[in-house]
Amino acid sequence: MLKVENISASYRERQVLEGISFQVGEGEFLGIIGPNGAGKTTLLKVMTGVKQPLAGKVMLDGKNLDSLSRKQIARIMAVVPQSSFIPPLFTVEDVVLMGRYPHQKSRFTTTEEDCQAVEEAMRKTNTTGFRHRLVSELSGGERQEVIIARALAQEPKILMLDEPTANLDIKHQMKILGLARTLVREGSITAIMVIHDLNLAARFCDQLILLHDQKIQAEGSPQEVLTPTNLAKSYEVEVEVDYKPSIDSLQVVVIA
Ligand SMILES: Nc1ncnc2c1ncn2[C@@H]1O[C@H](COP(=O)(O)OP(=O)(O)O)[C@@H](O)[C@H]1O
Ligand SMILES: [Mg+2]
Incomplete structure (x- = not known):
């Protein structure tokens, strides 16, 4: 991929x-x-x-990134950036719809396909319930869900x-x-x-x-x-790594 x-x-x-x-x-x-x-x-x-x-x-x-336009890339790949500025007066639905731009022929028409992709993206991220709220009024967690919904609307x-x-x-x-x-x-x-x-x-x-x-x-x-060796080399800290059965995962604890 x-x-x-x-x-x-x-x-x-x-x-x-x-x-x-x-x-x-x-x-x-x-x-x-x-x-x-x-x-x-x-x-x-x-x-x-x-x-x-x-x-x-x-x-x-299978294609060199260099040979693709921004829109072509955006149809394959969506990004949830570290911090994203959203103008304050947009609703959740507006923001999710922005994710459709790589698929739109014109900025001014919204097709049935766009609407379906937006609905689907909001459903998957559980944001349908606050679709009419302003993004500026959401909590950090809700906001992040909306940004992910916008990325999914790209159908990447x-x-x-x-x-x-x-x-x-x-x-x-x-x-x-x-x-x-x-x-x-x-x-x-x-x-x-x-x-x-x-x-x-x-x-x-x-x-x-x-x-x-x-x-x-x-x-x-x-x-x-x-591993403790890899982490010591890269982060310059001493760590212990244990397997934690209750979550079936590793747990890293910094010792010094
Ligand atoms: N726009 C930039 N101009 C100059 N140096 C940069 C720029 N962005 C990042 N750097 C430098 O490149 C290095 C790697 O940065 P970055 O990729 O942001 O690291 P990370 O995300 O792992 O913290 C850092 O030393 C950073 O200071
Ligand atoms: Mg970084």
């Missing part, structure tokens, strides 16, 4: 990524982790065509999420990530998510990539990536 081949990226003279290669298949949930400044957001920008890499290429559904094959739970309480963290996982499992969507919380990464992602020092330091299942 998405193949990253030998990507290097820099800001002016400063190299941030070097020789990054990996691929993600249909129906997989990939987490990208790594310390602050490791280049996670930069990698996401390269994968979405927002930033031009120094070298390497990104293949999207790939969903990119940049720290989607950063400012949410623990209940809403679970809700948002549970929603992402359901979309992956039931809709055969591919999800790629940057996430700081290692315990949530372990619990929700099938595969992880650990970025540090411009490179992929480790990749594979959470068991393979979240």
Whole structure:
């Protein structure tokens, strides 16, 4: 579905990524982790065509990202950015409808297909109940659900999420990530998510990539990536990693 081949990226003279290669298949949930400044957001920008890499290429559904227009990319890939500005006077429904832009021939006509996609996106995200409310009046968690609904209205094959739970309480963290996982499992969507919380990464992602020092330091299942040795090298902290049967997942605890 998405193949990253030998990507290097820099800001002016400063190299941030070097020789990054990996691929993600249909129906997989990939987490990208790594310390602050490791280049996670930069990698996401390269994968979405927002930033031009120094070298390497990104293949999207068998096509070079470079050969696709913004609209063509947006029909395959939707992004839930780290923070998104929404003008205050839009209703939930207005915002979700914005997700239809890559499919619309004219900005001024809404087709039956658009309406159906909007309904479906709101149904999946449980936002139908507040469709007429102003987005500026929603809580952080509700807002994030609306942003995800807007992304789903694009009917993407790939969903990119940049720290989607950063400012949410623990209940809403679970809700948002549970929603992402359901979309992956039931809709055969591919999800790629940057996430700081290692315990949530372990619990929700099938595969992880650990970025540090411009490179992929480790990749594979959470068991393979979240080892004390890997985390000590990348984050410079001492951790213990235990299996927690009650949630059937790993738990990372910082010791020092
Ligand atoms: N627009 C930019 N101009 C210059 N340097 C940048 C820019 N964006 C990010 N950087 C630098 O690139 C490095 C990687 O940043 P980023 O990809 O945002 O890391 P992460 O998301 O892993 O925290 C950091 O050192 C950051 O300061
Ligand atoms: Mg970032």
